[in-house]
Amino acid sequence: MSLYLLSLLLAAGSGIPGLxxxxxxxxxxxxxxxxxxxxxxxxxxxxxxxxxxxxxRLPALALTSPSLLVLDAIAAWFLIPVLLLAACGAWYGVRYxxxxxxxxxxxxxxxxxxxxxxxxLVAAAHTWLFLLAWEAMAIGAFFLVSTEDRLPETRRAxxxxxxxxxTGTLCLxxxxxxxxxxxxxxxxxxxxxxxxxxxxxxxxxxxxxxxxGLKAGVMPIHIWLPPAHAAAPSHVSALMSGVLIxxxxxxxxxxxxxxPDPPLWWGALFLGLGGVSGIxxxxxxxxxxxxxxxxxxxxxxxxxxxxLGLGLGLIGKSTSQSALAALGFAGALLHVLNHSLFKGLxxxxxxxxxxxxxxxxxxxxxxxxKAMPWTSAAFLTGSWAICGLPPLNGFVSEWFIYLGAFRxxxxxxxxxxxxVLAALxxxxxxxxxxxxxxxxxxxxxxxxxxxxxxxxxAPRMMLLPMAVLAGACVLIGVFPMVIASALDRAIAxxxxxxxxxxxxxxxxxxxxxxxxxxxLALGLARWAWAGxxxxxxxxxxxxxxxxxxxxxxxxxxxxxxxxxxxxTGARWxxxxxxxxxxxxxxxxxxxxxxxxxxxxxxxxxxDPAFRLGSRGxxxxxxxxxxxxxxxxxxxxxxxxxxxxxxxx
Amino acid sequence: MSQALxxxxxxxxxxxxxxxxxxxxxxxxxTKIKAWMAGRSGxxxxxxxxxxxxxxxxxxxxxxxxxxxFLAGPVGTVAALLVASLLIPLGHTAPLLAFEGDVILxxxxxxxxxxxxxxxxxxxxxxxxxxxxxREVSFSALAEPAxxxxxxxxARATGxxxxxxxxxxxxxxxxxxxxxxxMLILAGWGIVFLAENSRIPVDDPNxxxxxxxxxxxxxxxxxxxxxALILYGASLKLVVLGALLVDPLLPVLSKGWLNGLAxxxxxxxxxxxxxxxxxxxxxxxxxxxPQFLVAGVLASAFAFLLLxx
Numbered sequence: 001m002s003l004y005l006l007s008l009l010l011a012a013g014s015g016i017p018g019l020x021x022x023x024x025x026x027x028x029x030x031x032x033x034x035x036x037x038x039x040x041x042x043x044x045x046x047x048x049x050x051x052x053x054x055x056x057r058l059p060a061l062a063l064t065s066p067s068l069l070v071l072d073a074i075a076a077w078f079l080i081p082v083l084l085l086a087a088c089g090a091w092y093g094v095r096y097x098x099x100x101x102x103x104x105x106x107x108x109x110x111x112x113x114x115x116x117x118x119x120x121l122v123a124a125a126h127t128w129l130f131l132l133a134w135e136a137m138a139i140g141a142f143f144l145v146s147t148e149d150r151l152p153e154t155r156r157a158x159x160x161x162x163x164x165x166x167t168g169t170l171c172l173x174x175x176x177x178x179x180x181x182x183x184x185x186x187x188x189x190x191x192x193x194x195x196x197x198x199x200x201x202x203x204x205x206x207x208x209x210x211x212x213g214l215k216a217g218v219m220p221i222h223i224w225l226p227p228a229h230a231a232a233p234s235h236v237s238a239l240m241s242g243v244l245i246x247x248x249x250x251x252x253x254x255x256x257x258x259x260p261d262p263p264l265w266w267g268a269l270f271l272g273l274g275g276v277s278g279i280x281x282x283x284x285x286x287x288x289x290x291x292x293x294x295x296x297x298x299x300x301x302x303x304x305x306x307x308l309g310l311g312l313g314l315i316g317k318s319t320s321q322s323a324l325a326a327l328g329f330a331g332a333l334l335h336v337l338n339h340s341l342f343k344g345l346x347x348x349x350x351x352x353x354x355x356x357x358x359x360x361x362x363x364x365x366x367x368x369x370k371a372m373p374w375t376s377a378a379f380l381t382g383s384w385a386i387c388g389l390p391p392l393n394g395f396v397s398e399w400f401i402y403l404g405a406f407r408x409x410x411x412x413x414x415x416x417x418x419x420v421l422a423a424l425x426x427x428x429x430x431x432x433x434x435x436x437x438x439x440x441x442x443x444x445x446x447x448x449x450x451x452x453x454x455x456x457x458a459p460r461m462m463l464l465p466m467a468v469l470a471g472a473c474v475l476i477g478v479f480p481m482v483i484a485s486a487l488d489r490a491i492a493x494x495x496x497x498x499x500x501x502x503x504x505x506x507x508x509x510x511x512x513x514x515x516x517x518x519x520l521a522l523g524l525a526r527w528a529w530a531g532x533x534x535x536x537x538x539x540x541x542x543x544x545x546x547x548x549x550x551x552x553x554x555x556x557x558x559x560x561x562x563x564x565x566x567x568t569g570a571r572w573x574x575x576x577x578x579x580x581x582x583x584x585x586x587x588x589x590x591x592x593x594x595x596x597x598x599x600x601x602x603x604x605x606x607d608p609a610f611r612l613g614s615r616g617x618x619x620x621x622x623x624x625x626x627x628x629x630x631x632x633x634x635x636x637x638x639x640x641x642x643x644x645x646x647x648x
Numbered sequence: 649m650s651q652a653l654x655x656x657x658x659x660x661x662x663x664x665x666x667x668x669x670x671x672x673x674x675x676x677x678x679t680k681i682k683a684w685m686a687g688r689s690g691x692x693x694x695x696x697x698x699x700x701x702x703x704x705x706x707x708x709x710x711x712x713x714x715x716x717x718f719l720a721g722p723v724g725t726v727a728a729l730l731v732a733s734l735l736i737p738l739g740h741t742a743p744l745l746a747f748e749g750d751v752i753l754x755x756x757x758x759x760x761x762x763x764x765x766x767x768x769x770x771x772x773x774x775x776x777x778x779x780x781x782x783r784e785v786s787f788s789a790l791a792e793p794a795x796x797x798x799x800x801x802x803a804r805a806t807g808x809x810x811x812x813x814x815x816x817x818x819x820x821x822x823x824x825x826x827x828x829x830x831m832l833i834l835a836g837w838g839i840v841f842l843a844e845n846s847r848i849p850v851d852d853p854n855x856x857x858x859x860x861x862x863x864x865x866x867x868x869x870x871x872x873x874x875x876a877l878i879l880y881g882a883s884l885k886l887v888v889l890g891a892l893l894v895d896p897l898l899p900v901l902s903k904g905w906l907n908g909l910a911x912x913x914x915x916x917x918x919x920x921x922x923x924x925x926x927x928x929x930x931x932x933x934x935x936x937x938p939q940f941l942v943a944g945v946l947a948s949a950f951a952f953l954l955l956x957x
Contacts, residue, residue, distance in 0.1 A: 367773070369715045380717075380767075389760045390753060402752045406809045409800060415956050418800045422949075425796035426789065428756070432763050433785035440770030440781070446713055506747035513731055513745075513753070520727040521720075524877060528723055531873035532708045543711040543772040543869055546858045557770070557778025565786035569938065 001054035004071050004123065007040030011086065012116035015109030026097075029108045030090040033115070037087035040119060044076035044083075048486035055125070067187075070125040074257065077333060077490040078122040078243075078250050081340035084472070085242040086115040088465035089235035092348050095461045096355060097233050107147055107233065114140030114239070121247055127176045127186040134172065134247070138165040141244055144236040145228045157227035160602070164224040168214035172251075175207035189258065196259045196266070205266065208255055216248025217300050218307065219277035223602040226284075229296035230360065234351020237292060241299045241347055242340035249306055249336055256314060256329075257494050264318045270311030275423040278304025280600075282430040283570045286437070286563045287597025290360045291350050294438055295343065298386060301427060302339040305398065306332045308420050312404040315417075317495070324408050329491040331400030334483070338385070338393040338476065345469040346382035349375050352458035352466075353442060357451050362441045362559040364452060369443040371455045376443045378466040383435035385473045388428050391514030392477035398424065433566060441559040448553050478514045480507050560595055567597065575604065655904055659742050662908045667733045670912075671883035672696035674890070674919045678847075681923025696883065700876050708872030713773040721768020722870060722877035725761035729884045732757040736891045737812045739911025740900050746812035751799050754811060755792070758844070761881070762788055769866035776858045780865035783934070787850070787862070790941035791840045797948035798833045798840075802896075804955045805829065815895035832951035834893060839944030841889050843937075845882070848926040850937055860934070890918045 014032035018025025047053060056069040071079070090111065097104050117136035124130040142165070146158035180186055182195060195201045210221065217225040225245070229237045256262065281301030288294040309332030316325030352375045353368060354360050369376040385392035402424060408417040447453035457463075476483060484507060548555075567576050574597050581591040598604060623634075676693040683690020692698075710718065735750045735757075737743045766784055769777040802814040805826055843850045846863035858865050867878050894914035901907050932940060 367713070369717065369771075373715075376715075384763070387759070387763060388756060389763060390756050395753075395756060399749060399752055403749045403809065406749070406751075406800070406803050410803050410807055410809070415804070418797070418952055421796050421800050422793045425755075425792045428759065429785075429789040429792040432759055433789060436763060436766045436770070436781065436785055440767055440778075444715070444717060444767065444771040445773030445778075506749075509745065509747055510753075513734070516734075517727055517731045520730055521723050524723045524726055525719060528708070528719060528873040528877060531704070531706070532710060541709055541711055543713050543774045545774050546776050546868070553773070555775045556773050557775050557782060562778060562782045562785075565782060566789060569786070 001056055001069075001071070003039045003043035003046075004054060004069075004119075005056070007036045007043065007083065008116055008119045010036035010039065011112055011119055014090065014112035014115075015105070016112075018105050018108050025105060026094040026108060029112065030087070030094055033090035033112070034087045036115070037083035040083045041080055043071060044079045047071055047073055047076040048489050050489065068126050068129055069120075069123045071123045073489040073493040074250075074253060075123040077486070078246065078336070079119065081246070081337055082115065082118045082122065082243045084469075085239050085340055085344045086111075086118075088344060088348070088468055089239050092238075092351070092462050092465045093233070093235045095459045096235055096351060103147060107144065107236075110140050110143045111236065111239075114144065118243060118247065122250060125188050127180060127188060130188065131169070131173065131176065135169060137244065137247065138169065141165075141240060145232045147233055147236075148231065151231075153227070154231040157224075157231040161224040161228040164214050164221070168211045171207045171211035171214075175204050175211060178204045178207070188254070190260065191258045193260050196261055197263050205255070208251065209269070212248040212251035212255075213273070214248070215251070216245050216303050217277075218273050218303060219280050219300060220601055222277070222300050223599065223606060225300060226293045226296040226599060229299065230290055230292040234292070234347050234354065237295075237351070238344040238347035241296065242344040245299060245303065246336050246340060249303070249310075249332075252310060253333070253494065256310065256317070260495065262314050262318050264315065267311045267314035267318055270307050270314055271417070271420060274304045274307030274311055275419065276304070277301065277307060278423055278427045279430075280573060282427055282434060283566075283574055284597060284599070286430065286434045287567045287574055287576055289362050289559055289596065291353065291362055291438065291442065292347070292360050294362075294434070295346055295350055298431070298434070299339075299343060301431065302335065302343065302386070305401065305424070305427065306335050306339070308424065309335060309397075309401040309404065312401065312408060312417065312420065313494070315408060316404070321408070324404055326491060327400050327404035327407060329494050330487050331397050331404060333490050334400060334487055335397035338397045338473075341469050341472050341476070342382045342385035342392075342394060345378060345466055345473065346386065348462070348466050348469070349379035349382060352462055353379070355458065356455040359451065362438065364449045365442040365447075366445045366452050366553065366556065367443070367447040368452060368455055372443075372457045374463050375458050375466070378463070378470050379443065380439055381470040381473060383439050385477065387432045387435055389432075390477070391510070391517060393473045394477075396477060396480045396510070398428070430566065433563070437559050437562045441562065445556045446553040448556065479511055481511070573600070575600065656742070659904065660744075662741060663738060663744060666738055666887065666911070667730065667884065670915075671887045672700060672880065674886045674915065675883050677916065677919040678923045678926065681920055682927050685924070685927035696879065700880060703876035703879070704873055706872045708870075708874055711772055711869055714771050714869075718768050718771040718869075719874060721765045721771075722874045722881065724764035726877050726881040726884070728757045728761040728764075729881055729888060733884065733888050735811055736888055737815050737895055738891055738908070739895060739898050739914065740816055740907040741904060741911065743812040746810045748809045751803075751809060751811050751814065755795060755799070759792075765866060772869045774869065776865050777868060779859070780862055783862045784866060787843055787937055787941060790938060790945060791843050794836045794840050794941065794944040794948050797945065797952055798837050801829055801833050801948060801952040801955055804952065815892065817896075829951040829954045830896060832947045832954065834896070836944040836948030836951065837892055839940060839947070841893055842922075842925070843941060843944075844889055845886050847922060849929045849932045850940065852931050887915060890915055894918055
């Protein structure tokens with residue numbers, strides 16, 4: 001426990017020395033965060049290696065509870081990505097968020113506080129501590145999102161985030177109160193049998209789903225996620241997308257662990273939400289031109305994949321198919337880790353691009369692979385992994401979920417999980433399209449603007465964290481055996497005795513095939529490269545462009561054109577907006593064409609609804625005259641009305 | 649010991665022959681059939697072998713726009729297809745590798761090849777290649793569910809999650825209640841086969857207008873050995889995806905070498921059928937292609953539904 005507490009304190013205090021140091025404050029903060037990560041990951045690995053489960057008891061603060069903090073296998077599993085991303089983000093932030101952007105000390109202080117809140121949250125075993133840490137996390141993230149509050153869109157994003165996170169907290173308070181009423185204690189732990197199927201259990205479950213779902217960004221209630229991720233500094237976006245939204249998943253995982261007998265419809269609800277989030281998440285991502293918004297919608301998609309895994313696991317738990325439960329839970333938990341690795345990597349690489357070009361708009365980039373070769377390689381690794389392509393880590397976790405779905409379907413008891421298969425296949429194909437678009441538009445081809453042509457490679461201090469995350473992606477992808485036993489311990493915490501790796505005796509074969517693939521590719525590349533033009537050429541030759549003298553940068557396919565076929569195909573869900581001027585007459589005026597995909601829920605439903613609501617409420621202004629006698633008259637009338645009502 | 653070793657070695661040699669030497673013959677066969685149907689004599693059946701030998705000697709030219717990603721396309725596609733070919737059974741011969749869930753690895757290896765090809769096309773910065781890349785990813789988003797519904801139906805019919813038992817379960821064709829779903833699966837996969845290999849009616853490898861191409865326009869800028877890899881990769885894809893269609897239809901024969909021969913016969917027959925289809929149908933307009941692919945998705949989804957009753 002002391003290692004864990006040390007990690008907590010180091011993280012919480014990492015920003016404090018920087019307040020008093022004239023220079024090198026960022027390096028000190030990053031160093032402290034690294035020490036915190038080493039201590040915390042050490043503690044977590046100890047637990048996942050089968051060591052004793054440390055817990056903290058404070059009899060003085062007993063609050064009728066046996067323990068405040070328990071670092072069990074699930075907590076340890078979630079703690080590792082938190083600390084890894086926090087340390088990588090802190091080093092990245094040293095050069096990324098310098099004085100030019102404003103408030104670097106404040107950002108470091110809050111970043112440390114947010115990390116500490118996350119560390120506290122994963123191990124919280126007491127309701128009040130859980131809610132306290134939850135709130136600290138929400139507030140910390142709000143401050144970080146609103147860092148650049150001089151921009152109106154940032155202020156808007158921060159307010160939307162604050163409102164939705166507090167709506168979620170309200171639901172959680174209600175749910176925990178109901179739970180405490182049943183258990184008779186504020187302690188978080190196993191629930192009695194039969195509770196889940198009762199009416200009260202259903203209400204609690206739904207409240208939890210809204211509370212945790214709002215944080216995780218499940219599709220109909222994801223509204224805060226795209227604007228907040230786009231507005232926050234990139235290393236903060238990496239932490240938010242990588243681990244903060246996973247705290248919603250942590251809550252759901254805890255809930256599953258507490259309930260011994262979940263009803264079947266819980267699993268079905270998870271699958272439905274997962275399918276909607278996954279498919280619509282990636283479909284909306286296809287329509288974005290803003291690099292960070294695009295990545296944010298992909299977070300929704302990946303949360304969908306995780307929910308699909310949890311849903312399959314829940315169905316396995318309800319119907320006592322332990323193999324199915326093991327595969328579903330293992331896939332979901334592994335995807336939690338994997339997504340934090342590759343999405344962290346993508347946000348950091350994307351941040352470097354934004355830093356270098358000064359824009360988040362994909363259509364103003366292009367050709368960056370030449371100027372930023374390492375960042376480009378990092379972004380490609382992240383894209384490769386997030387599409388679930390072998391031999392990187394995304395494939396391994398999606399594979400578990402696929403296997404679970406196949407097993408559920410072949411087992412004659414739940415044939416409808418074929419929908420999960422189809423959804424995963426569609427998500428995979430669309431994610432591939434979307435990342436081909438993002439990587440291709442930003443890094444390949446020729447620069448579309450002077451700013452993109454003048455881009456420079458990110459400094460080493462920013463490349464190193466990306467290298468660490470990319471290395472982790474490759475490691476888990478090529479050698480999935482290394483995490484197998486830790487994963488088994490984590491799903492054992494979900495009441496799942498059967499280890500998932502026992503279902504996959506062939507995991508080493510993945511390594512063999514991955515290495516074969518790499519060797520083949522190297523050999524072929526050598527052979528093909530040896531055949532390049534050897535004699536000196538006067539000047540390097542341009543791309544052959546079907547008879548045009550030379551490919552113009554502006555004639556390249558844009559991100560919007562690339563995705564147009566798919567966006568138009570899905571217009572029944574995306575409702576893309578197109579602004580085009582009519583071209584008329586023999587000498588037409590210059591015309592503009594613009595298209596974008598606004599968010600379905602926020603921009604199309606909530607915004608108009610709230611505007612209508614406030615216009616309706618404005619009608620009440622008639623009654624607000626601002627004169628005291630009139631208000632006294634209202635009081636009198638009310639009293640009179642109450643008097644009559646009581647008499648009658 | 650030696651009695652087990654000799655058939656295993658022969659099997660290995662057979663696989664090496666099918667994967668490394670046979671593929672360039674298939675496009676040659678298809679072209680020959682098309683030529684005969686049109687009343688021409690056509691290029692020799694071995695034309696692609698000559699082309700590959702010529703390209704391997706030629707020097708490659710790289711545009712100044714390109715980076716290493718340009719080379720990663722052809723190289724990665726061929727490497728991914730070669731690894732995928734380790735997983736696929738060739739007729740009823742003994743498999744090289746078969747494990748639970750290799751179906752998914754197989755499908756995602758094909759996806760890896762597509763991802764790298766698309767990136768290598770975007771690397772040239774040409775609007776035409778971007779257009780082809782966009783079409784490729786859009787259409788494959790529909791081909792993928794068709795492929796997976798088919799896998800799901802076969803998994804349900806055979807109770808297995810591995811390609812070899814799924815494709816080698818010879819009982820399906822004769823068992824009355826399974827032959828209907830199998831026909832639907834093969835219809836769906838046939839559409840996937842035509843789309844993924846850029847054949848008529850989805851795409852025409854021989855068209856001369858870049859604006860109307862899908863796959864060919866993505867590789868306009870490749871030359872020399874990278875182009876040789878692309879051509880070989882395309883023919884290997886014909887064999888690998890062709891095995892999906894041919895395997896379930898083959899009868900089980902008593903001897904290993906007879907089974908191998910049956911597979912070769914099946915692949916040849918598939919090439920003839922593709923040649924006939926190409927000779928007798930016209931290409932779809934680009935906006936009709938998604939409807940064709942959706943028909944494939946529906947066919948394999950119906951196959952799955954039939955298996956539920």
